[in-house]
Amino acid sequence: DAKTTQPPSMDCAEGRAANLPCNHSTISGNEYVYWYRQIHSQGPQYIIHGLKNNETNEMASLIITEDRKSSTLILPHATLRDTAVYYCIVRWFSGGYNKLIFGAGTRLAVHP
């Protein structure tokens, strides 16, 4: 799986958009970008994933650059409950072996 690089920490004001960047310059054509988050010491929670096109769901939006070497997770209106560690993961689907490789992630602090 391709390696990802994320800033170790970010701050965001409550109600503002949180934009979390991720670099994955070695990504290959059949690798997906996944985002998970972990609130305190709870189990990681799936947020969103994409291959080429931008994606949006009820939690967030995912913007993938045209060359697919980087992406941005957008939380449109951050709340205090969005304070968590956010993990960007690049995965290749083999239909068999299944592992999520978690890096250090970005620790997002949402403040009032």
Add this chain to the structure above:
Amino acid sequence: EAQVTQNPRYLITVTGKKLTVTCSQNMNHEYMSWYRQDPGLGLRQIYYSMNVEVTDKGDVPEGYKVSRKEKRNFPLILESPSPNQTSLYFCASSSVDRGLDTEAFFGQGTRLTVV
């Protein structure tokens, strides 16, 4: 409600006393796996299972055993726990649809302390 349930949530045990952490999912998922999380080391996969009676080692399998006799259950067994297995453990499950993995669902975690 779709969920992965781990038990116990907290456990303090002594070195060498066998223990089992249970994991159950109600989503009929084929894939299940165990991770451990340690400060500075992140989440690392211990074992995984692609279906009933099919298991394989992850990155840090030493000192652990697993079994997958039923699709919904994937217990983690520590035959002789040691202090270096003190950690936060997570079970996860996911489905495979036409070869494409869906998102993984994680349990709430088991905080294990071995003294």
